[in-house]
Amino acid sequence: MTRGGGSPLRVLVVTHEASRSGAPRVAEMVVRTLVGEGYAVSVLSCRPGPLLPEFAALAPTAVALLPRLRRRATRLRWGRRVGRGLDAGCAWVDLRRRRPDLVYVNSGAAAAYVRAARWWPRRRTILHVHESAAVLTDLLAGAGVHQLPDDVELVACSPSVHADLMDLAGRDGHEIALLVSVPDEGRVLALGGRDTTERTTDEVVVGCCGSVEHRKGVDLWLRAAGQVLADLPDRSVRFVWVGDGTPPAGQVDPRIEFAGPSDNPYPAMAAFDIATLPSRDDPFPLVVLESMLLGVPVVAFGVGGVPAQIGDAGVVVRPGDVVGFAEAVRALVLDAEARDVLGDRARRRVLAEFSGTGFERALQEVVAR
Known part of the structure; x- marks a missing residue:
């Protein structure tokens, strides 16, 4: 040196x-x-x-x-x-x-x-x-x-x-x-307090964190969200995307929210019940490991190194398979116990492997x- x-x-x-x-x-x-x-x-x-x-x-x-x-x-x-x-x-x-x-x-x-x-x-x-x-x-x-x-x-x-x-x-x-x-373990855990947004007790928040752009699959995410919401009309489900960029035109469903960028996205990420990664191309997205560290189960397309990140601690779907993506999200929305099991497994995997x-x-x- x-x-x-x-x-x-x-x-x-x-x-x-x-x-x-x-x-x-x-x-x-x-x-x-x-x-x-x-x-x-x-x-x-x-x-x-x-x-x-x-x-x-x-x-x-x-x-x-x-x-x-x-x-x-x-x-x-x-x-x-x-x-x-x-x-x-x-x-x-x-x-x-x-x-x-x-x-x-x-x-x-x-x-x-x-x-x-x-x-x-x-x-x-x-x-x-x-x-x-x-x-x-x-x-x-x-x-x-x-x-x-x-x-x-x-x-x-x-x-x-x-x-x-x-x-x-x-x-x-x-x-x-x-x-x-x-992930920067100490920083993520220190900043990742619970979101203060009011929520009903049975509401399930499905989130995504990243730039609103084609490569990140915002259009695929919207299609999957629309399918889940149509399949579960009587369940309290909210889709939230945190990140900079202009939301696609024509988005009107109040249960789908583009929250914009944040200097500290970790409280919002910690408040997700399910984290999603709909990217078309993402070699090794840090946001996946950060979500796992916060104990949030992840549903993601299997692009780049994402399968190696998630292992058996989440759900990996064939890239571009919007129907399979929506089905994986829907299953976790309906199964709180599975969310808890995968979230705990995800946190332990990051601490052990990354x-x-x-x-x-x-x-x-x-x-x-």
């Missing part, structure tokens, strides 16, 4: 954003662990966001150079090459200002920093991937990175991403580190090598 002369290694952790979503949360754990190990850590966020104060409480933190202009420029169809050049050039200036020994890029969405770091001799780079192969390929191309460089250390957030990286990079499994994402201690140990090995 030291450089020549005994001074600590300078590590710059680059997070693609400072939202309260999964990958930035993992970046926060990376920063906390490296600071605890004695590295001279600083944080750079490609965009401003609500997580910045929490990063700043751990290490010196700043927002990347010209974030709005860069984001706008990379979206211009007629000037993509110019946009990529601007993005990489600003990334190089960010690195030049901080002169890190190690650049830890947390997400393929910040791939411009992988490109810029390679222009600087003897700078080690780690790319911590939280995306599936299809998403990562698009992100790399958008940053002007046409193939994963051999001198970049690759870290996968899940077994499914690890397999994707083996194919994309043409490397053996032992050449790619596996750093399985885990601990912060294991994450810290694996991260130390990645950085040390």
Whole structure:
């Protein structure tokens, strides 16, 4: 953890954003662990966001150079090459200002920093991937990175991403580190008090937490919710989606609510009787493990590493099978005892299989090598 002369290694952790979503949360754990190990850590966020104060409480933190202009420029169809050049050039200036020994890029969405770091001799780079192969390929191309460089250390957030990286990079499994994402146990449990919203004693709340978007399957969730509500007209059931984004137009059923984003979603998540994950693509969603840690049974499509997360502590449905998804939710709505059994099993599974201690140990090995 030291450089020549005994001074600590300078590590710059680059997070693609400072939202309260999964990958930035993992970046926060990376920063906390490296600071605890004695590295001279600083944080750079490609965009401003609500997580910045929490990063700043751990290490010196700043927002990347010209974030709005860069984001706008990379979206211009007629000037993509110019946009990529601007993005990489600003990334190089960010690195030049901080002169890190190690650049830890947390997400393929910040791939411009992988490109810029390679222009600087003897700078080690780690790319911590939280995306599936299809998403990562698009992100790399958008940053002007046409193939994963051999001198970049690759870290996968899940077994499914690890397999994707083996194919994309043409490397053996032992050449790619596996750093399985885990929830911040203490924080989630401390913040996850019961929701204060008034509820009838027999009401069952079916929840989802994430951005309201196509990739997260909001349309599939609405179809499943509609089916459950039609099948159970006499039961008190409420569907709640917590997260940012614009709800689909035409949604009028008062039993389906889009609650919007929250600085602390954990009380709402703890108040769910059933948590759902209707995503079309999600390599290793932290929200699944957080829900399980809060003792909430999960019904999810079996995308990415979700089956490995849930195991026998929830219900995994074939991806895209809305009918099966609705049937699984309906069964749990009608069976409070099954919800309790799965919720308890889920909490114990996370504590046993997805601990912060294991994450810290694996991260130390990645950085040390």
